[in-house]
């Protein structure tokens with residue numbers, strides 16, 4: 001069984017990941033409403049990734065016989081002033097999640113729970129990528145205030161479709 005402080009924190013993180021899912025759906029819907037299909041597509045896909053993270057955490061708790069609670073989530077922000085704001089919010093969110101994931105690793109280590117610490121490693125690596133992607137997109141968005149075609153073209157070129165699944169990713173509940 002994972003250490004109880006880790007189980008409690010991981011259940012909180014499941015809520016954070018579902019909240020990230022909802023927030024990214026809200027960003028995608030905003031971009032769709034602004035006729036920015038590449039930004040919308042990027043955020044719809046990002047939302048699914050966040051749901052995937054939550055379900056990987058659910059599967060870990062199931063596999064280790066720990067308690068899982070299915071959380072409610074706070075309402076996401078869905079009004080934005082321009083195309084830059086959702087990306088600024090997304091970068092903020094990813095930086096916050098990186099801190100949360102590091103805190104999870106620290107909790108596992110303090111408890112001598114190396115199984116849980118190892119589980120968290122994949123998420124540490126994933127967060128480096130997500131923060132890098134969002135900060136690059138935010139910079140492109142800031143250059144695209146006058147011409148949204150700029151960031152739409154960038155996304156079509158640099159993030160064309162579903163990236164191949166990561167074979168090192170933890171199993172997600174309900175996916176197998």
Ligand SMILES: [Fe+2]
Nearest residue numbers: 017020050053
């Ligand atoms: Fe996530």
Ligand SMILES: [Fe+2]
Nearest residue numbers: 020050094130
């Ligand atoms: Fe993320």
